[in-house]
Amino acid sequence: MAPAAPALVIRDLTAGYRGVPAVRGVTLEVAPGGIVALLGPNGAGKTTTLLAAAGLLTPLSGTVTALGSPVTGRVERTARAGVSLIPDDRGLFHRLTVAENLRLAGGRAELDEALDRFPQIRGLLKRRCGLLSGGEQQSLAIARTLMRRPRVLLIDELSMGLSPVAVQAILPTLRRLADETQLAIVLVEQHIDQALSIADSAVVLHHGAVALAGPAAALRADRDQIQRAYFGR
Numbered sequence: 001m002a003p004a005a006p007a008l009v010i011r012d013l014t015a016g017y018r019g020v021p022a023v024r025g026v027t028l029e030v031a032p033g034g035i036v037a038l039l040g041p042n043g044a045g046k047t048t049t050l051l052a053a054a055g056l057l058t059p060l061s062g063t064v065t066a067l068g069s070p071v072t073g074r075v076e077r078t079a080r081a082g083v084s085l086i087p088d089d090r091g092l093f094h095r096l097t098v099a100e101n102l103r104l105a106g107g108r109a110e111l112d113e114a115l116d117r118f119p120q121i122r123g124l125l126k127r128r129c130g131l132l133s134g135g136e137q138q139s140l141a142i143a144r145t146l147m148r149r150p151r152v153l154l155i156d157e158l159s160m161g162l163s164p165v166a167v168q169a170i171l172p173t174l175r176r177l178a179d180e181t182q183l184a185i186v187l188v189e190q191h192i193d194q195a196l197s198i199a200d201s202a203v204v205l206h207h208g209a210v211a212l213a214g215p216a217a218a219l220r221a222d223r224d225q226i227q228r229a230y231f232g233r
């Protein structure tokens, strides 16, 4: 059987702010059901890459194709077609309850599906979102995004500020989601080992360029290589 067409293709992407590139020549590809870990030190260009992938930032050059269509200049259409971004602040409404946050994303059927995937949220529906723990907020952010039934999920440091234990609890859920629903995921993470343990492949950015890319298992086995890529050596 021929391999499935990639869900997201970023080809030779140069993008930035007010005409100044923050990333240069970035290429990455995610298959349906695949997870790519997008790694690199602060300021390496991970968020910029995700913004361009979501159609929120227009490339200076290069292309982004999601679900077979070009992304550039089509941010709403891209979102409707099934590309969702979870920003690093998780994009939740802290003054609203968990139920209200969820209701904003879809109807009963979508809600039931999301709660089946994250049963721990059922007991929190009346709680104000701002009073949830970091891990609970993280689950809520994913559950809410799943209600839009995305086919490509871009996740920007969902585990920011969380303990390694909380990160350990959530990442396997992403792996199951990808395996069971063919969701394609780009995961920006600072917890390198944990991200590599669920990813199929990884791309390490340094100063806006790809410093290292390859299968996650190979990169996991060679920690020094990643270390060097982080420091641009």
Ligand SMILES: Nc1ncnc2c1ncn2[C@@H]1O[C@H](COP(=O)(O)OP(=O)(O)OP(=O)(O)O)[C@@H](O)[C@H]1O
Pocket: 017, 022, 040, 041, 042, 043, 044, 045, 046, 047, 048, 049
């Ligand atoms: N709105 C903006 N205007 C101008 N420069 C920006 C803007 N946002 C980011 N940058 C710059 O672009 C570069 C890449 O930033 P980006 O946020 O993509 O990196 P990152 O790898 O996601 O970093 P972090 O891990 O700290 O979130 C940095 O030098 C940053 O200062």
